[in-house]
Amino acid sequence: MLTLSTQLNTYLIIGAILFGFGIFGMVRRPSLIGMLIAVELVLSGASINFMAFNRFLAPDPTVGQIITLFIMAIAAAEAAISLSIVIAVYRNYKSIEVEDLVELKG
Amino acid sequence: MNPSLFSPEGLAGVIFLILIGVTMIGAIIATCTQRLIRSVSGLAVCFVGVAGLYYFLNSPFVAMMELLIYVGAVCVTIAFAIMLAEPDERRLARKISGLSGGLAAVCGGAVSFALAYAAVTGHWMAPATPVNDGSLKMMGEALLTKYSMVFELISIVLLVAIIGSMALARAGRRGN
Numbered sequence: 001m002l003t004l005s006t007q008l009n010t011y012l013i014i015g016a017i018l019f020g021f022g023i024f025g026m027v028r029r030p031s032l033i034g035m036l037i038a039v040e041l042v043l044s045g046a047s048i049n050f051m052a053f054n055r056f057l058a059p060d061p062t063v064g065q066i067i068t069l070f071i072m073a074i075a076a077a078e079a080a081i082s083l084s085i086v087i088a089v090y091r092n093y094k095s096i097e098v099e100d101l102v103e104l105k106g
Numbered sequence: 107m108n109p110s111l112f113s114p115e116g117l118a119g120v121i122f123l124i125l126i127g128v129t130m131i132g133a134i135i136a137t138c139t140q141r142l143i144r145s146v147s148g149l150a151v152c153f154v155g156v157a158g159l160y161y162f163l164n165s166p167f168v169a170m171m172e173l174l175i176y177v178g179a180v181c182v183t184i185a186f187a188i189m190l191a192e193p194d195e196r197r198l199a200r201k202i203s204g205l206s207g208g209l210a211a212v213c214g215g216a217v218s219f220a221l222a223y224a225a226v227t228g229h230w231m232a233p234a235t236p237v238n239d240g241s242l243k244m245m246g247e248a249l250l251t252k253y254s255m256v257f258e259l260i261s262i263v264l265l266v267a268i269i270g271s272m273a274l275a276r277a278g279r280r281g282n
Contacts, residue, residue: 002119020218061240
């Protein structure tokens with residue numbers, strides 16, 4: 001049990017579980033912000049996979065770290081954009097529940 | 107092979123197990139609570155655990171960036187958005203039906219199991235000999251030489267995201 005941190009499979013399984021939690025939250029959450037939180041979990045699981053392969057298998061150990069930094073930048077941009085969309089939706093509908101957003105005409 | 111509990115390796119293993127626990131508990135709180143603000147707190151806890159896992163993967167710089175960007179920026183931004191667009195608390199009770207929760211559990215469990223199965227049974231290539239030590243100095247050199255184009259592109263993406271989010275949040279405002 002105590003040598004888990006030196007095995008590739010540990011990190012891959014943690015990444016898979018985080019990804020699964022993200023999918024779970026995305027289907028289950030009725031509100032837009034909850035779905036955004038689940039998307040962050042999915043991105044985090046993907047980052048863990050990149051970092052694990054980077055540590056154990058990759059010939060150049062800088063590549064995975066740089067990819068993870070880029071994923072963080074993309075996630076920050078995505079969070080900013082989607083939160084401003086959520087604010088705009090809330091102004092129009094007074095709700096951020098997915099079920100209430102049924103009008104298509106802009 | 108199996109270190110004793112009180113050797114440095116054993117203590118590191120215990121800390122690693124604790125970090126896995128923190129990550130999983132954070133993910134459970136982030137997805138299973140009713141209130142969104144608790145969910146954001148769970149997300150922050152989960153990211154603290156993930157930052158610890160990055161530290162175990164020989165990347166203290168990425169671990170610090172995880173703390174700064176995710177816990178310090180993304181979670182705080184989501185918390186502000188929740189304050190601005192507070193969902194109606196009275197309607198929370200009826201929202202999550204059993205069918206939706208069951209479907210979500212089946213979907214998430216299936217995806218998670220498939221990924222974990224593929225990871226465990228897959229045959230990965232043999233570990234390559236590292237060409238450098240993956241230190242912060244090497245990362246900086248790679249960012250400014252080999253990946254300079256990507257670096258500039260990501261800054262443009264961030265600039266567009268800032269301008270776009272300001273424009274979007276302003277568009278729906280009434281009374282001006």
